[in-house]
Amino acid sequence: xxxxxxxxxxxxxxxxxxxxxxxxxxxxxxxxxxxxxxxxxxxxxxxxxxxxxxxxxxxxxxxxxxxxxxxxxxxxxxxxxxxxxxxxxxxxxxxxxxxxxxxxxxxxxxxxxxxxxxxxxxxxxxxxxxxxxxxxxxxxxxxxxxxxxxxxxxxxxxxxxxxxxxxxxxxxxxxxxxxxxxxxxxxxxxxxxxxxxxxxxxxxxxxxxxxxxxxxxxxxxxxxxxxxxxxxxxxxxxxxxxxxxxx
Amino acid sequence: xxxxxxxxxxxxxxxxxxxxxxxxxxxxxxxxxxxxxxxxxxxxxxxxxxxxxxxxxxxxxxxxxxxxxxxxxxxxxxxxxxxxxxxxxxxxxxxxxxxxxxxxxxxxxxxxxxxxxxxxxxxxxxxxxxxxxxxxxxxxxxxxxxxxxxxxxxxxxxxxxxxxxxxxxxxxxxxxxxxxxxxxxxxxxxxxxxxxxxxxxxxxxxxxxxxxxxxxxxxxxxxxxxxxxxxxxxxxxxxxxxxxxxx
Numbered sequence: 480x481x482x483x484x485x486x487x488x489x490x491x492x493x494x495x496x497x498x499x500x501x502x503x504x505x506x507x508x509x510x511x512x513x514x515x516x517x518x519x520x521x522x523x524x525x526x527x528x529x530x531x532x533x534x535x536x537x538x539x540x541x542x543x544x545x546x547x548x549x550x551x552x553x554x555x556x557x558x559x560x561x562x563x564x565x566x567x568x569x570x571x572x573x574x575x576x577x578x579x580x581x582x583x584x585x586x587x588x589x590x591x592x593x594x595x596x597x598x599x600x601x602x603x604x605x606x607x608x609x610x611x612x613x614x615x616x617x618x619x620x621x622x623x624x625x626x627x628x629x630x631x632x633x634x635x636x637x638x639x640x641x642x643x644x645x646x647x648x649x650x651x652x653x654x655x656x657x658x659x660x661x662x663x664x665x666x667x668x669x670x671x672x673x674x675x676x677x678x679x680x681x682x683x684x685x686x687x688x689x690x691x692x693x694x695x696x697x698x699x700x701x702x703x704x705x706x707x708x709x710x711x712x713x714x715x716x717x718x719x720x721x722x723x724x725x726x
Numbered sequence: 727x728x729x730x731x732x733x734x735x736x737x738x739x740x741x742x743x744x745x746x747x748x749x750x751x752x753x754x755x756x757x758x759x760x761x762x763x764x765x766x767x768x769x770x771x772x773x774x775x776x777x778x779x780x781x782x783x784x785x786x787x788x789x790x791x792x793x794x795x796x797x798x799x800x801x802x803x804x805x806x807x808x809x810x811x812x813x814x815x816x817x818x819x820x821x822x823x824x825x826x827x828x829x830x831x832x833x834x835x836x837x838x839x840x841x842x843x844x845x846x847x848x849x850x851x852x853x854x855x856x857x858x859x860x861x862x863x864x865x866x867x868x869x870x871x872x873x874x875x876x877x878x879x880x881x882x883x884x885x886x887x888x889x890x891x892x893x894x895x896x897x898x899x900x901x902x903x904x905x906x907x908x909x910x911x912x913x914x915x916x917x918x919x920x921x922x923x924x925x926x927x928x929x930x931x932x933x934x935x936x937x938x939x940x941x942x943x944x945x946x947x948x949x950x951x952x953x954x955x956x957x958x959x960x961x962x963x964x965x966x967x968x969x970x971x972x973x
Binding site: 502605607630632635636703708709715723 | 749845848849851852853854877879882883917950952953954955956958959960962963966967970971
């Protein structure tokens with residue numbers, strides 16, 4: 480099992496929905512020994528059997544290690560195969576093999592609101608963004624709230640997991656990738672920017688914006704021209720404008 | 727007092743914030759007789775006096791008629807002058823006087839989520855959309871939740887109030903305005919569409935989309951091309967793409 484391409488969902492209703500969704504690729508169902516049989520547990524077992532998905536039984540503690548959320552897993556977890564998931568290491572290896580390939584990517588930096596993260600994933604996936612660099616630290620966890628807000632697109636999004644945002648940005652920059660931060664005081668507009676090299680657009684949290692260390696390391700600072708004295712846009716809206724309207 | 731250009735906010739904290747915001751234009755403070763003096767009430771009175779804003783006192787019932795929300799007004803309401811607000815009647819009269827003026831507008835149709843309505847207002851205001859047609863029926867009320875989600879831009883947005891969406895669409899169409907609905911099955915892409923006439927883009931609710939009657943009355947059906955099998959975008963994201971595109 481390729482862990483980097485696996486997302487484990489949990490909770491009885493989310494797991495049942497995932498098992499019944501023909502666009503998803505579940506590869507193992509995990510159940511707690513102590514689940515009371517019948518009801519929705521039977522429905523989950525039947526749905527798994529109908530798709531020939533292996534079922535593993537665990538004690539509660541082992542299950543909570545799998546779901547990583549013992550409080551909310553309700554004794555049920557499901558590993559989903561997400562073919563477009565990757566890690567920074569794999570991404571960098573692929574890129575070094577084929578450095579001519581131009582890409583447009585996002586790097587999430589301190590976005591703690593799961594609603595915004597989910598909407599960013601949904602818009603990026605629709606726009607065909609090549610990679611969403613997703614730090615394990617400082618960003619809302621890729622859990623039920625993010626998945627719900629992504630309207631299920633998280634499972635097929637090109638998410639590239641990394642440890643944290645700054646080291647991800649510097650690793651990419653060292654390989655010739657442009658690091659662009661969005662800044663309302665920048666002189667160059669996002670819509671005028673001519674993409675010559677592969678670019679990673681850094682998206683910061685709603686209040687703080689991108690972190691200072693990344694701003695200092697960036698090659699490019701871009702603004703979205705705004706009228707009526709509006710000072711900022713929702714970060715998911717910014718992601719969509721980058722995805723659909725920038726070159 | 728021009729009621730069509732007035733938005734009444736209520737609640738102690740929102741009113742105090744509005745009184746202290748130099749970009750806003752409050753023109754009357756309303757207080758309930760029974761408010762306990764001191765504390766935040768004193769701060770509100772001081773803030774109003776500092777800006778020479780008249781203060782009116784009312785019994786609770788009269789105040790609740792002014793705030794239109796007696797349960798949540800906390801005995802405090804504030805009329806704000808919003809210079810860009812209008813009504814459909816005024817808009818149509820202006821348009822008939824100057825039919826050569828091209829405009830790009832949105833019509834909200836059944837968007838009941840205040841978060842989405844607020845985000846649409848914020849993005850449209852930033853993009854310089856000329857009008858947001860805002861039906862009194864079937865759309866989340868322009869109240870605290872919408873205002874908060876708009877990050878304060880609602881007060882300066884070009885909001886045009888109308889009774890309901892369909893009659894607004896037909897009144898505009900009768901005057902030569904193009905009515906465009908967003909539809910994932912449409913053949914023409916939003917990004918290919920050449921704006922020749924003034925256009926109103928109809929934005930429907932997340933689940934249902936635009937209403938059937940409006941779809942039938944529309945001149946144009948446009949899709950946003952989406953990748954990775956994504957079927958729809960958040961309505962506020964759609965609004966931003968319409969707004970920032972082809973300026």
